[in-house]
Amino acid sequence: MTNSYFVGVDVGTGSVRAALVDRKGKVLRQCVKSIQTWNPENDYYEQSSQDIWSSVCHCVKDVIKDTKKENIKAIAYDATCSLVIFGRNGEPLTVSKTTKNEQNIILWMDHRAHAEAARINETKHELLKYVGGQVSLEMEMPKLLWLKNNLGNTWKQIWRAFDLTDFLTWRSTGTDTRSLCSTVCKWNYDASKMHWSAEYLTQIGLADLCHNNFEIIGQRVCEPGSAVGDGLSEHAAKELSLLPGTIVGTSLIDAHAGALGMFGCRARLDADDKKLESSLDNLEGKMALICGTSTCHMSLTHEPCMAHGVWGPYFGAILPGYFLNEGGQSAAGILLDFIVKSHPQYTNIKTKLFKDDFRHIYTYLNNLLEKMASERSFDDICYLTKDLHVWPDFHGNRSPVADPNLRGMISGLTMNSDEESLALLYFAFVQALAYGTRHIIDNLVEKYKRVPYTSMLFCGGLAKNNIYVQAHADICHLPAVIPDEQEMVLVGAAMLGACAARAFENLEATSKHMGGTGVLIKSKTSTHAYHNRKYHVFLQMLAHQREYEDIMNEK
Incomplete structure (x- = not known):
C-alpha cells in the first residue's frame, strides 16, 4: 500500500472540508466549501442535505484531481450531530415551519426542543444515566419529539431519520447502516444490549419509531471504521469522481x-x-x-x-x-467572535488590519495583550484580568452543570471602549472557557473518581x-x-x-x-495560585446566578 491514499470528509457547522491523506496521517491536499444555514427564528437552525452533498462532491473531486483513482483505497466521513429527515423514495422532507422540503436538517445547535427534552428527562429512564443523567436538547430524540408535536404532516411522512454522518454513508453506498458512535452518543441507543429500547421510545412518546423493527432510525448499527456495504455505488462514485466499490468506512461525529x-x-x-x-x-x-x-x-x-x-x-x-x-x-469560538465583533473597536481594528496584510484580529489582540503586560511589568499576561471575571455560558451550559438555561455573566466592566478594553474582555472570555474545561475535569476526577x-x-x-x-x-x-x-x-x-x-x-x-x-x-506553575483564586471566583459566579434566580422567583 505504498501508494495508498485515503479521503477524509468533514461536514462542520458552516462548511464541508475534504482532504487527501497518506498512510502517515499527512494531509496532502484539502478543499473547503461553505454550506447554507437558515435561521428562521431565534434558536432555530436548519440546513439542506442536498446542499451538503453537493459541497461534499465538489470538495472530494478537488482533492483527488491529481491522484490516480485506483490509489485511493477508501473514503470516510465525519459530521455534526444534526438530524436529517427523508420522506418516501429518499426525498428531503421539511423540518421547518416554512414547510420548505429543502430545509430537511435540524442543525446540532438548534435549541427548539426545550419542552421535549424536559419531558424526556422527567421519565428518569435508566438509559439517561449514559447522558449525564439527562438528555440534551441538542440530541436527536428531543428533536424527533418536537417534529411529532409541531410538524404532524412531516411526522406522518418520515421514511428515514438519519444522523448527518449516517446520511453521508447511506448517500455514498445506498446501504442503510448507522454508526455506533452517532446512535449511542446522540440517539440513546442501548450499547450494552446493542439494540434500540422499545420501552424507552414508548415511554418518551416515540413508540412510532418501533414500527417495522425500528427501520426509520436504523436496523443495523456498525462499529466506527468498519466497511459499509459494497463500497461506493455507481451513482455516488460518478458524483465523487471515484471508482465504484471504493471502500466507505463507518463514520464518526465530527x-x-x-x-x-x-x-x-x-x-x-x-x-x-x-x-x-x-x-x-x-x-x-x-x-x-x-x-x-x-x-x-x-x-x-x-x-x-x-x-x-x-x-x-x-x-x-x-x-x-x-x-x-x-x-x-x-459556545466557544462562536462566543469569542460574538464578544469581539460586538465591541465598538472591532470595526476600527478591522479597518486597520485591512491596511496591514490582513493580519488576523486575534493575533492582533494577542500581541496587544503581550504589550500591555510588558508595559505594566507583569510576568504573565494572565494578571491583566485580576479584576475582570466571566461566566461564559451565553448559550447555556452543556457540561458539567447540564443546564441550557444558564446565562453569561461579566464582573468588572468599566466605561472604557478603547482597544485595550477589547483585548482584556476577549482574554477574560478565553480564560473563562479554560476555567470551564477545568470545571469539567474536576467534576470527573474529584467527584466521580x-x-x-x-x-x-x-x-x-x-x-x-x-x-x-x-x-x-x-x-x-x-x-x-x-x-x-x-x-x-x-x-x-x-x-x-x-x-x-x-x-x-x-x-x-x-x-x-x-x-x-x-x-x-x-x-x-508560577501562575497556578493566581488561577486557583480566579477559578474560585468562577465557581462563585455560578452560585450567585442561582441565588439571583431564587430571589427573582420568590412570590
Whole structure:
C-alpha cells in the first residue's frame, strides 16, 4: 500500500472540508466549501442535505484531481450531530415551519426542543444515566419529539431519520447502516444490549419509531471504521469522481473524529521531558479538546465513569474496548467572535488590519495583550484580568452543570471602549472557557473518581490560538499537546477509511500509525495560585446566578 491514499470528509457547522491523506496521517491536499444555514427564528437552525452533498462532491473531486483513482483505497466521513429527515423514495422532507422540503436538517445547535427534552428527562429512564443523567436538547430524540408535536404532516411522512454522518454513508453506498458512535452518543441507543429500547421510545412518546423493527432510525448499527456495504455505488462514485466499490468506512461525529485523530498523537520531547513520556502516552490520561464553534472534551477509560452533566460512558463509540466520556461547551469560538465583533473597536481594528496584510484580529489582540503586560511589568499576561471575571455560558451550559438555561455573566466592566478594553474582555472570555474545561475535569476526577488526566490535546480553529491553549495548560495544571498536523478532524475521518480498508490491524493501531507527533506546551506553575483564586471566583459566579434566580422567583 505504498501508494495508498485515503479521503477524509468533514461536514462542520458552516462548511464541508475534504482532504487527501497518506498512510502517515499527512494531509496532502484539502478543499473547503461553505454550506447554507437558515435561521428562521431565534434558536432555530436548519440546513439542506442536498446542499451538503453537493459541497461534499465538489470538495472530494478537488482533492483527488491529481491522484490516480485506483490509489485511493477508501473514503470516510465525519459530521455534526444534526438530524436529517427523508420522506418516501429518499426525498428531503421539511423540518421547518416554512414547510420548505429543502430545509430537511435540524442543525446540532438548534435549541427548539426545550419542552421535549424536559419531558424526556422527567421519565428518569435508566438509559439517561449514559447522558449525564439527562438528555440534551441538542440530541436527536428531543428533536424527533418536537417534529411529532409541531410538524404532524412531516411526522406522518418520515421514511428515514438519519444522523448527518449516517446520511453521508447511506448517500455514498445506498446501504442503510448507522454508526455506533452517532446512535449511542446522540440517539440513546442501548450499547450494552446493542439494540434500540422499545420501552424507552414508548415511554418518551416515540413508540412510532418501533414500527417495522425500528427501520426509520436504523436496523443495523456498525462499529466506527468498519466497511459499509459494497463500497461506493455507481451513482455516488460518478458524483465523487471515484471508482465504484471504493471502500466507505463507518463514520464518526465530527468532534469524535478529531479525538480519534489525536489519541494516537505523540508529543515531541526534549531530553529533560523524557520522564513525561509514559504519562503522556497513557490513553486513559488524555483529554482531547476539539475546539471550533463549540468545544467537545473527549476522554477514554477501560472502566465506565458515570458523571452528571458529562455524556457517556459510551462503550465503543470511538475505539473498541474503551468507554467514552464527552463533555462540552455549546459556545466557544462562536462566543469569542460574538464578544469581539460586538465591541465598538472591532470595526476600527478591522479597518486597520485591512491596511496591514490582513493580519488576523486575534493575533492582533494577542500581541496587544503581550504589550500591555510588558508595559505594566507583569510576568504573565494572565494578571491583566485580576479584576475582570466571566461566566461564559451565553448559550447555556452543556457540561458539567447540564443546564441550557444558564446565562453569561461579566464582573468588572468599566466605561472604557478603547482597544485595550477589547483585548482584556476577549482574554477574560478565553480564560473563562479554560476555567470551564477545568470545571469539567474536576467534576470527573474529584467527584466521580475518574482516572486522573495527565495531558490535553487540542485541534480545531481555537487550537491555532496560542493564548487559548496556554491558558488551558496553566488553568488546568496540565501539559497540552498540539499536533503538527493541524487538521486532525480530517485525519480522523481518513483513519476510518484506512481501518475499513484494513491498512492497519484495527482502529487503535490506525490512530497510532497516523496520529503523528505534536508540540508540547507546559503548564506555568508560577501562575497556578493566581488561577486557583480566579477559578474560585468562577465557581462563585455560578452560585450567585442561582441565588439571583431564587430571589427573582420568590412570590
